[in-house]
Amino acid sequence: MDSRPFRSALYIPGSKERALDKARSLAADAIIFDLEDAVAIEEKANARELLAQTLTAADYGPRAKLVRINGFDTDWGDADLAVIALARPEAVLLPKVNSARDIQALAAKLEGREETSETKIWAMMETPLGILNAQEIAAAPRMAGFVMGTNDLAKELNCRFRADRLPMQFALQTCLMAARAAGIVAIDGVYNAFKDDAGLRVECEQGRDLGFDGKTLIHPAQLDVANAVFAPDEAAIDLARRQIAAFDEATAKGLGVAVVDGKIVENLHIVTARGVLARADAILQLQKAMS
Ligand SMILES: CC(C)(COP(=O)(O)OP(=O)(O)OC[C@H]1O[C@@H](n2cnc3c(N)ncnc32)[C@H](O)[C@@H]1OP(=O)(O)O)[C@@H](O)C(=O)NCCC(=O)NCCSC(=O)C[C@H](O)C(=O)O
Numbered sequence: 001m002d003s004r005p006f007r008s009a010l011y012i013p014g015s016k017e018r019a020l021d022k023a024r025s026l027a028a029d030a031i032i033f034d035l036e037d038a039v040a041i042e043e044k045a046n047a048r049e050l051l052a053q054t055l056t057a058a059d060y061g062p063r064a065k066l067v068r069i070n071g072f073d074t075d076w077g078d079a080d081l082a083v084i085a086l087a088r089p090e091a092v093l094l095p096k097v098n099s100a101r102d103i104q105a106l107a108a109k110l111e112g113r114e115e116t117s118e119t120k121i122w123a124m125m126e127t128p129l130g131i132l133n134a135q136e137i138a139a140a141p142r143m144a145g146f147v148m149g150t151n152d153l154a155k156e157l158n159c160r161f162r163a164d165r166l167p168m169q170f171a172l173q174t175c176l177m178a179a180r181a182a183g184i185v186a187i188d189g190v191y192n193a194f195k196d197d198a199g200l201r202v203e204c205e206q207g208r209d210l211g212f213d214g215k216t217l218i219h220p221a222q223l224d225v226a227n228a229v230f231a232p233d234e235a236a237i238d239l240a241r242r243q244i245a246a247f248d249e250a251t252a253k254g255l256g257v258a259v260v261d262g263k264i265v266e267n268l269h270i271v272t273a274r275g276v277l278a279r280a281d282a283i284l285q286l287q288k289a290m291s
C-alpha cells in the first residue's frame with residue numbers, strides 16, 4: 001500500500017451541481033461522487049448524466065475520485081456504469097457488496113471497455129454477509145479499498161448508535177484486518193451529526209486508533225477535523241525521527257535495539273516510524289498540489 005492520503009473522503013450527491021462545483025476547492029483527500037443513497041429516485045438519470053459531464057470537464061486536481069454507482073440488483077446500476085465509464089473513472093465504489101463474486105462481476109464489466117481498463121474497484125462494506133466475507137472481497141481483482149457503511153450496517157443489525165460504537169466493533173475490525181491482509185485502503189463510516197464537531201472528533205480518533213486511513217464525510221464542515229485527526233501530529237513526527245536516529249546509532253554500534261523515551265525500538269518500530277514520515281510527507285505534497 002502506498003502513502004497516498006485518504007484522511008477525508010467527502011460524499012457529494014451527483015445531483016447537486018453547486019456541491020460538485022464547490023468540491024474542486026475543498027481540502028478533501030478523496031471525493032466520493034454519489035449516485036446511490038444521496039440521490040433521489042426521480043433524480044437518478046439526471047444525476048448520472050450531470051456527473052459524467054462534470055467528471056469529463058472539471059478538474060478535481062490530485063484528490064482521489066471515486067464514483068459510487070447503484071448496485072446491479074437495482075434499475076440503475078448498469079446504466080450508471082455505462083454512462084460513467086465514458087468519463088474514465090479512477091475508481092468505482094460498489095455499494096452493498098456481499099461477496100467476491102460481486103467484485104468479479106464488476107471487474108468483468110470494466111474489462112470489457114477500453115475506457116475502464118485502469119479503473120480500480122472499492123467496496124462498501126455494509127451488509128452482514130459482506131462483513132463475513134471481508135477477506136475474499138479484499139483479495140478480489142482490482143480491489144483498492146474498503147469504505148465502511150455504518151448506517152446500512154446499523155439498519156441490518158438492528159443495533160443502536162452509541163458513542164463508543166460497540167455494536168460496530170466486530171465489523172470495523174474484521175474489515176480492517178481483511179484490508180490490511182490484502183494491502184488495500186480502509187476508510188471509516190460517516191458521522192451523521194454533521195454540526196457536532198466534538199462528536200465527530202471522538203469518532204475520528206476511535207477510527208484512527210483502530211487503524212483506519214481516514215473517515216468518510218457528508219459535509220464540508222467535517223473536513224478540518226478528519227484531516228487533522230488522521231494526519232501524524234508534530235509529536236508523532238518528532239518521535240519517529242528520534243526513533244530512526246536512535247536506531248541508526250544503535251545499529252552503528254552493532255546493536256539491534258535502541259531505547260527512546262524509556263521504550264525499546266526495534267526494526268519493526270522503524271518500519272512504523274518511516275511510515276509516519278512518509279504519510280506526513282505525502283500529506284504535505286498533496287496540500288501543495290491543491291494550493
Ligand atoms: C447534509 C446535507 C443535506 C446538508 O446540506 P445543506 O443544508 O445544503 O448544507 P449547507 O447549507 O450547510 O451547505 C453549505 C455549503 O456547502 C455545500 N455542501 C454541502 N454539502 C456538501 C457536500 N457533501 N459536498 C460538497 N459541498 C457541499 C453546499 O452546497 C453549500 O455551498 P454554498 O451554497 O456554495 O455555500 C448535505 O451536506 C448533503 O447532501 N450531504 C451529502 C449527503 C450524502 O452524500 N449522503 C450519502 C452518503 S452517506 C452514506 O450513504 C453512508 C453509507 O452508505 C452508509 O450506509 O453508512
Ligand SMILES: [Mg+2]
Pocket residue numbers: 037095124126149151152
Ligand atoms: Mg450505505
